[in-house]
Amino acid sequence: MFDGIGFMELLLIGILGLVVLGPERLPVAVRSITGWIRAMKRMANSVKDELEQELKIEQLHSDLKNAENLGLKNLSPELQDSIDQLKEAAQSVNRPYKVEETPPASNSAPTDSTPLEAPTAEVNANSDKSNR
Numbered sequence: 001m002f003d004g005i006g007f008m009e010l011l012l013i014g015i016l017g018l019v020v021l022g023p024e025r026l027p028v029a030v031r032s033i034t035g036w037i038r039a040m041k042r043m044a045n046s047v048k049d050e051l052e053q054e055l056k057i058e059q060l061h062s063d064l065k066n067a068e069n070l071g072l073k074n075l076s077p078e079l080q081d082s083i084d085q086l087k088e089a090a091q092s093v094n095r096p097y098k099v100e101e102t103p104p105a106s107n108s109a110p111t112d113s114t115p116l117e118a119p120t121a122e123v124n125a126n127s128d129k130s131n132r
Contacts, residue, residue, distance in 0.1 A: 060086060 017026055063082035067075055075083070 017029065021029055060082050063079050064086065067079045067083055070079075
């Protein structure tokens with residue numbers, strides 16, 4: 001991390017910090033500075049990871065376009081690997097949403113072969129008789 005700074009330079013910075021800040025505030029200042037350095041490293045690594053992921057996606061996209069242009073036949077090994085990676089990714093995305101097929105229920109619900117309108121007609125006929 002400190003490629004250009006030697007031991008003597010670090011010692012000089014430490015002595016100057018001790019003189020300027022004093023022994024009471026120096027540990028707090030060192031902790032806050034190391035916290036800032038860690039936050040910057042995390043941010044830089046996050047940006048680097050995102051860029052690498054975007055570059056990989058772009059590479060897969062261009063490989064897919066090349067494979068599409070070739071008609072998915074006689075593909076080079078790297079294009080075939082890209083296609084396989086895309087298929088695996090698609091399968092891993094679809095796995096949580098798969099619905100297990102349930103066997104058809106046997107005799108669990110009674111089936112009535114009479115039409116639904118027949119009882120209504122009987123009720124209407126009975127109501128006509130009672131009105132007369």
